[in-house]
Amino acid sequence: MLFLYNLTIYIAGFFLKIIALFSPKIKLFVEGRKNVFSILEEKIKAGDKTIWFHSASLGEYEQGLPVIEKVKQKFPSHKIILTFFSPSGYEVRKNNTVADITIYLPLDTKSNAKRFLKLVHPESVFFIKYEFWLNYLNELEKNQTPTYLISGIFRDSQMFFKWYGGFYRKALKAFTCFFVQNESSKQKIEAIGFKNAIVSGDTRFDRVAAILERDNSLDFIANFKQNQPLIIAGSSWPKDEALLAEYINQAPENVKFIIAPHNIKKEQIENLKSQIKQSTVLFSEKESSDLSQYKVLVIDTVGLLTKIYSYGTIAYVGGGFGNPGIHNILEPAVFGMPIIIGPNYSNFAEATALVSLEGCSVISNPNELKAVFDQLLANQEIYDQKSQICSSFIQNNKGATETILKSVF
Numbered sequence: 001m002l003f004l005y006n007l008t009i010y011i012a013g014f015f016l017k018i019i020a021l022f023s024p025k026i027k028l029f030v031e032g033r034k035n036v037f038s039i040l041e042e043k044i045k046a047g048d049k050t051i052w053f054h055s056a057s058l059g060e061y062e063q064g065l066p067v068i069e070k071v072k073q074k075f076p077s078h079k080i081i082l083t084f085f086s087p088s089g090y091e092v093r094k095n096n097t098v099a100d101i102t103i104y105l106p107l108d109t110k111s112n113a114k115r116f117l118k119l120v121h122p123e124s125v126f127f128i129k130y131e132f133w134l135n136y137l138n139e140l141e142k143n144q145t146p147t148y149l150i151s152g153i154f155r156d157s158q159m160f161f162k163w164y165g166g167f168y169r170k171a172l173k174a175f176t177c178f179f180v181q182n183e184s185s186k187q188k189i190e191a192i193g194f195k196n197a198i199v200s201g202d203t204r205f206d207r208v209a210a211i212l213e214r215d216n217s218l219d220f221i222a223n224f225k226q227n228q229p230l231i232i233a234g235s236s237w238p239k240d241e242a243l244l245a246e247y248i249n250q251a252p253e254n255v256k257f258i259i260a261p262h263n264i265k266k267e268q269i270e271n272l273k274s275q276i277k278q279s280t281v282l283f284s285e286k287e288s289s290d291l292s293q294y295k296v297l298v299i300d301t302v303g304l305l306t307k308i309y310s311y312g313t314i315a316y317v318g319g320g321f322g323n324p325g326i327h328n329i330l331e332p333a334v335f336g337m338p339i340i341i342g343p344n345y346s347n348f349a350e351a352t353a354l355v356s357l358e359g360c361s362v363i364s365n366p367n368e369l370k371a372v373f374d375q376l377l378a379n380q381e382i383y384d385q386k387s388q389i390c391s392s393f394i395q396n397n398k399g400a401t402e403t404i405l406k407s408v409f
Contacts, residue, residue: 001167005134006110013107028087032104040119043101044079052081052122054105056131057089059328061096063151064128066206066401068098071126074409081120085131092302108133117143124408126150134171141174149178150404151203153349154185160192169193179404181349198407201400202350208330209398216310221258224291229255229313229377232337234305235262235327236318238271240342244316245275246366247373248296255377258308260299262318262327269300306331314376316340316369320362326351329360334394338376338386340369359389 020027044050053068055061061084072080082099084090094102106112113135124146130153140147159165160172169192178197180186186197233244236259248257257278261268273280280296281289283304291297299308309315315332319325320342329339329351339360345351354360363369376383 001164002134005167009108009135013109025087028091029104032087032090033106036103036106037115037119039101039103040116044081044119044121046121048121049075049078050081050120050122051075051078052083052120052125053099053128054083054085054126054131055089055128057084057086058092059089060128060131061089061093062207062328063202063204064126065098066203066210067126067150067404070401070405072098074405078123081122105133105136108135110135110139113139117145124148129153132168132171134168137171137174141171146176146408147174148404148408149175149180150200151400152178152180152185153182154180154188155347156188161188177407179400179407181400198403200403200407201397203400203404204328204330204350205394205397206399206401208334209394211306211331211334216307218304218307218311220286220291221297221308221311224258224294224297225256225311226292230311231255231257231314231316231373232309232312232332233257233259233316233318234309234332235260236316237262237322238268239321240316240318241272242275243363243366243369245272247370249277251278251373252377257296258299258312259296260305260308264300264302269298272298309335309337312337314338314340314373318342320344329354330394333359333390336387336391338383338390340372354390354393357389357393359386359393361386 016026016030020030051071053064055064068080079100080098082102083105085105090102090104096102106116117139122145125140126148129151159168172194176196178189178194179200180189180197181202183199186199189197233240236244241259241261244259259272261272269282276296278295279293280298281291281294283297283299283301299305309332312332312335315337317327317329317332317339319327321344323344325344325347326341329341332339333354339354341351341360341362343362343364345355345362351360355362361372363372
């Protein structure tokens with residue numbers, strides 16, 4: 001089976017080079033890996049002490065960041081190596097300041113894994129949430145390198161739990177400890193023979209809790225809001241935006257809206273604007289506009305959403321009508337905002353928990369969206385209850401980073 005796995009990796013690598021000729025994203029994926037080994041040879045010396053963190057993409061990076069930051073503080077003389085699998089993670093965070101070297105992870109061939117680990121020679125390794133690359137794990141086990149999974153999630157659908165997944169289960173022997181998010185994941189990994197799992201929780205709660213300690217002020221948002229109720233739609237997709245536009249077009253006069261689309265391509269922004277009949281302004285137009293005179297502000301840039309949430313009254317988090325599902329609900333929750341999402345959230349433990357607690361409402365059509373918005377805007381008692389649930393949810397789930405660090409070091 002490992003032979004078939006390796007053959008698949010080689011075949012995938014071949015076809016990705018062809019696809020890269022037509023796909024800008026895949027081109028980044030392929031081109032970004034060409035100079036990885038030369039970068040490592042240049043920047044890591046034989047005597048350097050290193051610690052390696054791997055994240056699949058941007059979400060996993062944000063999830064692991066509290067641990068990376070604490071490890072950097074604890075071992076300032078070590079070089080932190082950060083790898084990404086996806087361009088959507090690497091291209092956004094390639095200039096981060098927490099890692100000494102940020103690169104793409106070379107494809108998981110046996111020769112790549114051996115060469116990578118020889119050059120990096122990590123004292124310890126942290127995989128964030130998931131991504132189980134078999135050749136890297138097998139080489140780490142051979143080298144007896146302490147290896148950890150942090151904020152891990154295990155589900156029945158994963159290959160480890162299938163009758164044909166023996167070679168995947170064998171690779172898990174590389175892990176010194178599995179730090180998992182919940183008891184269910186611990187039970188699943190124990191059921192296949194691994195007794196080295198600890199329920200530490202999700203490090204994202206530590207990440208978002210820290211947001212409250214920073215300066216989140218944005219003068220242009222304060223000017224736009226003007227002390228009026230503000231509904232913020234974060235990471236919206238076209239299906240979300242169609243529902244939102246229908247509500248906005250008949251919303252109470254005193255309510256304002258901010259929409260931060262997931263995709264900020266010009267054609268999508270124009271399509272969104274065309275659906276809204278209320279006065280609408282773009283972030284890119286703010287220098288030449290009096291924002292206070294508009295009802296809707298569309299954020300056609302990236303990197304501001306977390307701070308924008310601090311001004312919100314109610315949050316709508318997009319992605320719940322697509323696959324894989326909703327975006328980050330924890331960032332608005334930390335500010336005590338009741339949250340509304342679409343129906344596709346079952347693969348997200350934090351959303352499932354917050355829905356169960358009734359801090360997060362699920363809608364599937366325009367009438368349901370209107371009913372929830374109207375109730376939260378009109379009923380202060382219900383609003384305050386849901387607000388408190390969201391704030392408490394974050395505070396009650398902090399501490400995963402401390403648990404991990406105490407156990408590892």
